[in-house]
Amino acid sequence: MRFFLFLLLSLCSAATLIAQPVPTQNDPPITNDDYQEIYNRIQSRLTELGYPAGRAGNAAWARGQYTLRYEGASAASDFSADLTKLRNLYGAGNVSVLGECGCSDDFRIYNIHVTPLGGEEKGKGGSRKVAQAIGQEEVEPNYYIIPGLNQLEANTPFNNLPPNFAVVPSGKPALPVTVAVLDTGIDPYFQHPQTTKGHGPLYLWENNSPDDPNDPFCLDGDLFGWDFINNDNAPLDDHSHGTHVASGIASQLTSYAPDVNYRFMAVKMLDQAGVGTTFHASCAVAYAAYHKADVINASWGFYGERDAILQKAFAYAQARGVATVTSAGNFRKELSTTKHYPSEFALETNPLRSILFVSASQTGSGTNLWRRTNFRSAPLVPGMDFVAARGTNVTALVPSYFNIPNNVGRKTGTSVAAPLATALAAHYRHLHPGDGPVILRTNLLNEINAQGAAASVAYLGTMVPYRVFNWIVLP
Structure with a gap:
């Protein structure tokens, strides 16, 4: 079964502040000329991700990506051993770690990419191959969260806090x-x-x-x-x-x-x-x-x-x-x-x-x-x-x-x-x-x-x- 994640809303045009309807298969693209360029960029991005823009029910799988979860005192070493197994099976250059979170015995979650599986398996089929290769049950395909197309978009990505940033307390006495x-x-x-x-x-x-x-x-x-x-x-x-x-x-x-x-x-x-x-x-x-x-x-x-x-x-x-x-x-x-x-x-x-x-x-x-x-x-x-x-x-x-x-x-x-x-x-x-x-x-x-x-x-x-x-x- 194919599925996708997506952001659940439609957003307004900044020029008019009038809400746009959520796109369907039959809806026309944004007609506001000021936002056509933004629409084109978003549609290009979704096409790059393998998502047919404006259609529900199509897969938006991050090709070749899988999420793995481990817990317990040996979580880190277990993942390291499994990574070695995959690299021995598919080639060291074809298996990479894209992300991870967690650093304790409670849990460790990893996002990996396996190149040979990228175009061969859709979602669950690929995750089953990875799970069988490493003997690990907690393997899931990694899927995209996809937005509605009618949206505001910032011109510049932000990844730095403002100078002298501090949290402002509300001053309210309640817990x-x-x-x-x-x-x-x-x-x-x-x-x-x-x-x-x-x-x-x-x-x-x-x-x-x-x-x-x-x-x-x-x-x-x-x-x-x-x-x-x-x-x-x-x-x-x-x-x-x-x-x-x-x-x-x-x-x-x-x-x-x-x-x-x-x-x-x-x-x-x-x-x-x-x-x-x-x-x-x-x-x-x-x-x-x-x-x-x-x-x-x-x-x-x-x-x-x-x-x-x-x-x-x-x-x-x-x-x-x-x-x-x-x-x-x-x-x-x-x-x-x-x-x-x-x-x-x-x-x-x-x-x-x-x-x-x-x-x-x-x-x-x-x-x-x-x-x-x-x-x-x-x-x-x-x-x-x-x-x-x-x-x-x-x-x-x-x-x-x-x-x-x-x-x-x-x-x-x-x-x-x-x-x-x-x-x-x-x-x-x-x-x-x-x-x-x-x-x-x-x-x-x-x-x-x-x-x-x-x-x-x-x-x-x-x-x-x-x-x-x-x-x-x-x-």
Whole structure:
């Protein structure tokens, strides 16, 4: 089975600040002349990655790339021995290590490239060959996270922190609630309240031990998160998606729960074009989990076969007390029959009950679902409907260096619906700091089902109920 990951939204034209629809097979390309060059560059990039632009369901496998996971005291030596086996089998020059994260007995995750397998096997077939060659079960194909094509794009990649950078404290007396935004990064300019012009400040999480020798990641100077794309301590947003997502969360909390001492852990796993891989995602989830984020916002996903290494990362997060909110997807798929991850991790036979996924409703049209949102006809939890939040023409901050008036852009998709639930989860953790992630998700679903607006959508001749929320009162 072929599958792909992708960033779940469409973004606005900076010139007009009007949201574009999510592309489908029949949609024309961007017509704004100012953005045609950007569109061409993105399409060229996706073609380079082997992804047919604008089409759902096609493989976007990083050719010849595989993710391997090890744990235990012999993890490093086990990988070294397996690497030697592969090089003896395929040739020393044909097997390379592209990336790694983790440096302790807890886990080590590696991204390797095996040249002879690059054009011969698609995904799982190649990973089975690698697994058989080394006698290692935890081998997965590495897949791309692919963005929607209609998007803002920065002109210059950033991989350095500003001079004299420091985290700005919120000054709120409550216990801090840490929200890990696993995305394209965050623009730290907006941690200063005077820069946000009425939008909630993007206060940043501060790592009090950035050079801790016991840190299982062995990173250098991770002050407010980490950039797993460039492998540095500057998880800055050179795309716009991550800043917009964080701003959506901050605006909800500022408007409805101003006492919450929220702060954002910036974990960059998507590059300037919005592209990352399942390897980057696995590392990002594990990083947020180790550093005890309260909530993860994962506004991305993929269709197809499950990735066991990514599932283990989310299981690790659940075990460490971290709840996850993720987007349901943007291709009008019914999630009882179409596998969409990480949403599907909450629906499996042995589900991760710390994961909540969110569909999108049409902003300004009452309870109507957005026309492209994925949804779930069978209930996530018996007796509970699936949930949706406004996800069209959502305004929030975009990076300051775009030079857009007021630094505000509009975006559409389940990516921008998920932050509304993330804000609720952060508020819940503020009110009930001792509750674990499973209890948090269960109680959020209970309250959304009790207070959300009731509606239904026709599917295969039946009416499927769901609940729409913007904000709810938590006990």
